[in-house]
Amino acid sequence: MDKWIGAIVCLVIVAVAVWLMYRSWRRRTVRDESLSAYPVPASHAEPLFETEVLYVATTPVGEPLERLAVHGLAYRGSARIEVLREGIILRIAGESTSFIPADRLSGAEMASYAIDRGVEPEGLIAVTWIASERDTTVASPRVDSYLRARYPGDPARIIQAINDIAAAPVARPKQKQESEASDD
Numbered sequence: 001m002d003k004w005i006g007a008i009v010c011l012v013i014v015a016v017a018v019w020l021m022y023r024s025w026r027r028r029t030v031r032d033e034s035l036s037a038y039p040v041p042a043s044h045a046e047p048l049f050e051t052e053v054l055y056v057a058t059t060p061v062g063e064p065l066e067r068l069a070v071h072g073l074a075y076r077g078s079a080r081i082e083v084l085r086e087g088i089i090l091r092i093a094g095e096s097t098s099f100i101p102a103d104r105l106s107g108a109e110m111a112s113y114a115i116d117r118g119v120e121p122e123g124l125i126a127v128t129w130i131a132s133e134r135d136t137t138v139a140s141p142r143v144d145s146y147l148r149a150r151y152p153g154d155p156a157r158i159i160q161a162i163n164d165i166a167a168a169p170v171a172r173p174k175q176k177q178e179s180e181a182s183d184d
Contacts, residue, residue, distance in 0.1 A: 029069045034134040035141070036071035037098035040089060047082040047089075049161040051154050053125075055079040055092045056117045056146035061128060064114040068143060070131060072098040076116055081147065083161040088127070090145075104130045106142065108162040110155065114146040124148055125155055127162060 058073045059066050072095050079092040087101040106129060110122035117124065125147045133140040149155045 025069070028067070029074070032069040033071075035068060035131045035143075036134070037073060037090070038087075038101055038104070038132050040097050040099040041086060044089075045085050047084055048165070049157060050080065050082040051158065052150045053079050053081050053154075053158070054148040054150065055090060056124060056148060057115045058131075058143050058145045059114060061142040061144055064111065064126075064144065064146070067115045068131075070143070072096045073145060079147070081158065083158070083165065085165060087165070088162060100127070100129045100145075102165040103167040104132075105162060105166040106130070107166045108159045110159070111144075111146060114144075117146070117148065119148065122155075125158055 055073070055077055057076060058068045058070045060068065073090070073092070075092070075095060077093040077095065079090055082089040082091075085102070087099055087103075087105065090098045090100070092098070105127070108125055108127045111124040111126040112119060112121050114124060114126075126144045127147065128142060128144050130140050131143050147158070149158060
């Protein structure tokens with residue numbers, strides 16, 4: 001009898017945890033339903049640079065632990081990035097193709113952590129851009145999309161290619177490193 005009570009209690013705890021996770025994700029998708037990347041242009045130039053990456057997450061600028069459920073960029077996965085003169089195309093496995101026009105790009109730089117992923121210092125690439133907002137009564141938010149390069153040497157090439165086409169490079173808040181936090 002004691003085994004059944006323990007099993008039932010465990011099942012209830014797991015069911016409540018799953019329900020809370022589901023509810024949380026539904027609320028996030030409703031909150032962010034008006035945000036999206038831009039439509040891919042019907043015709044575009046050949047890529048200046050392209051490579052495979054791991055797409056990690058999109059977050060508000062300066063808040064790497066607050067995930068946004070941006071349409072086309074909601075889920076983590078393997079991806080291909082194509083840097084064009086017109087902007088960048090992200091092809092994430094299982095998601096619709098996302099496009100970020102060059103005039104909406106602020107730039108790219110190295111980062112160390114984002115929601116779902118903590119890596120060695122400077123192991124992620126943070127691409128800062130202005131998301132498309134369907135609600136015209138509010139300002140379009142600036143966001144960071146985090147990528148992890150698959151091959152050595154690619155992070156510097158990706159950052160250089162994005163910064164070369166970015167319309168308005170703006171410094172984004174630096175992530176505090178663990179060593180800096182322990183010095184304070």
